[in-house]
Amino acid sequence: MDNSISMAVIKRLPKYHRYLKELLDRDVKRISSKELSEIIGFTASQIRQDLNNFGGFGQQGYGYNVEDLYKEIGKILGLTKTYKTVIIGAGNLGQALANYTSFGSYGFELVGIFDKNPKIVGLEINGIEVTDVDLMKKFLENNDVDIAYICTNKTGAQFVADILVQAKVKAIWNFAPVDLKVSEDIRVENVHLIDDLLTLSYFLKEQGE
Amino acid sequence: MDNSISMAVIKRLPKYHRYLKELLDRDVKRISSKELSEIIGFTASQIRQDLNNFGGFGQQGYGYNVEDLYKEIGKILGLTKTYKTVIIGAGNLGQALANYTSFGSYGFELVGIFDKNPKIVGLEINGIEVTDVDLMKKFLENNDVDIAYICTNKTGAQFVADILVQAKVKAIWNFAPVDLKVSEDIRVENVHLIDDLLTLSYFLKEQGE
Numbered sequence: 001m002d003n004s005i006s007m008a009v010i011k012r013l014p015k016y017h018r019y020l021k022e023l024l025d026r027d028v029k030r031i032s033s034k035e036l037s038e039i040i041g042f043t044a045s046q047i048r049q050d051l052n053n054f055g056g057f058g059q060q061g062y063g064y065n066v067e068d069l070y071k072e073i074g075k076i077l078g079l080t081k082t083y084k085t086v087i088i089g090a091g092n093l094g095q096a097l098a099n100y101t102s103f104g105s106y107g108f109e110l111v112g113i114f115d116k117n118p119k120i121v122g123l124e125i126n127g128i129e130v131t132d133v134d135l136m137k138k139f140l141e142n143n144d145v146d147i148a149y150i151c152t153n154k155t156g157a158q159f160v161a162d163i164l165v166q167a168k169v170k171a172i173w174n175f176a177p178v179d180l181k182v183s184e185d186i187r188v189e190n191v192h193l194i195d196d197l198l199t200l201s202y203f204l205k206e207q208g209e
Numbered sequence: 210m211d212n213s214i215s216m217a218v219i220k221r222l223p224k225y226h227r228y229l230k231e232l233l234d235r236d237v238k239r240i241s242s243k244e245l246s247e248i249i250g251f252t253a254s255q256i257r258q259d260l261n262n263f264g265g266f267g268q269q270g271y272g273y274n275v276e277d278l279y280k281e282i283g284k285i286l287g288l289t290k291t292y293k294t295v296i297i298g299a300g301n302l303g304q305a306l307a308n309y310t311s312f313g314s315y316g317f318e319l320v321g322i323f324d325k326n327p328k329i330v331g332l333e334i335n336g337i338e339v340t341d342v343d344l345m346k347k348f349l350e351n352n353d354v355d356i357a358y359i360c361t362n363k364t365g366a367q368f369v370a371d372i373l374v375q376a377k378v379k380a381i382w383n384f385a386p387v388d389l390k391v392s393e394d395i396r397v398e399n400v401h402l403i404d405d406l407l408t409l410s411y412f413l414k415e416q417g418e
Contacts, residue, residue, distance in 0.1 A: 010408060010411055011404075011408060013407065013411065014401070014403065014404035014407035014408065015401075015404065017407065018401065018403070018404075076411065076414075077407045077410055077411050077414070078407075078410035078411050078412075078413055078414025078415075079407070079410060081414075083409075083410060083413065091305070092301045092302070092304040092305035092308065093301070093302070093305040095301040096300070096301035096302040096305055097402075099301065100402070102386065102403065103403065103406060106403060106406065106407070106410075107410075108406055108410075146413060147406070147409055147413075170413055170416065171409045171412065171413055173405060173406065173409060177311065179231075187409060187412045187413070187416075189405045189408055189409055191402075191405060192223070192224075192227065193306075193309070193400075194223065194227070194311065194312065194315060195220075195223035195224065195227075196382060196398045196400060197312060197315065197317055197356070197382065198222065198223035198226060198286045198287075198288070198315070199219060199220060199223065199398055200292075200356055200380045200382060200396060200398055201286055201287035201288060201292060201315075201316075201317075202219055202222065202285065202286050202287050203287075203380065203396045204287055204292065204355060204356075204379055204380055204396070205285075205286070205287025205290075206287075207379065207396075
């Protein structure tokens with residue numbers, strides 16, 4: 001595996017994966033970089049360049065075999081195994097994520113939900129009982145959790161992140177609007193919903209000019 | 210305004226805006242592209258190139274004036290006016306978004322929430338009563354709504370989008386896992402939460418190799 005693959009390429013792979021899944025569902029067997037370009041919105045040369053990073057799966061004059069490409073990208077994205085996940089913060093957002101059954105179909109298995117609010121602790125969400133956050137560290141140490149979704153408010157997020165680091169959770173998906181300070185061996189993806197809105201306001205402004 | 214600004218640049222602007230806000234909050238007056246690079250994670254040359262698209266606000270040997278740059282990027286992003294927004298689908302996700310007060314501070318004003326579930330219609334969320342979706346079209350026509358957040362399930366999303374197009378809403382922020390078919394004069398941003406998870410699984414796989 002070439003380790004010099006840029007973050008930009010990696011960030012595009014999930015999109016390839018999603019579109020190839022749709023093609024597969026529509027029983028499309030093969031596709032050219034030009035056709036793929038039209039549905040996915042990257043240029044054909046960008047697509048060829050991206051996929052070359054991983055050895056290139058296309059054949060001149062044939063294009064890409066959709067199923068092979070889908071499977072290969074799935075492998076590259078690490079989707080050949082399952083990942084244990086937990087949610088911390090079972091407010092509206094945490095509950096929404098707990099009910100996203102599609103995550104499970106990709107292999108992201110939800111094994112625990114934690115909250116500190118006594119009114120929420122004990123509730124069952126999507127078949128999982130919400131546990132007191134005070135018991136989280138012990139749970140994490142016993143359950144080899146891969147990814148934690150932080151759905152707390154801004155104030156609670158760093159406290160939670162510190163426990164996750166101590167318990168050697170491997171990755172954090174952070175929905176709290178704060179930059180977490182964590183050790184370098186834990187991977188963090190921050191969700192900034194406001195960024196999408198600012199992209200929309202940019203375009204609304206451009207239209208109005 | 211140069212209309213050839215690439216989507217990639219536009220997508221980076223909200224991140225500049227967020228980091229500049231943090232610098233402002235910490236009372237930082239000026240910053241070099243190198244220092245900005247260290248906190249924001251783009252290269253200094255990328256930063257200079259990005260900001261040159263908009264006329265360039267830096268001065269040789271001084272760097273950027275944080276407040277000026279923050280205000281300029283805010284202007285570019287269309288944050289000098291307010292936008293009327295509605296939420297369709299008041300399940301957990303819709304309720305979570307309704308309670309994100311930070312959107313309001315950017316000028317995205319929530320003016321309506323709609324759902325079809327009789328158990329949810331009539332509830333008050335963040336001071337706004339959930340209205341029956343059957344009344345939505347009339348509401349939209351009377352209220353000049355800029356952006357609609359679709360938080361329905363996959364099945365309901367296209368039905369809702371058709372009404373939004375008819376009522377001349379200008380932009381859609383789509384959380385439903387489906388590609389909407391809409392006319393070209395309506396701007397759509399799709400949220401694909403799974404993409405973040407696939408980025409994380411990529412890195413977990415790389416670590417494990």
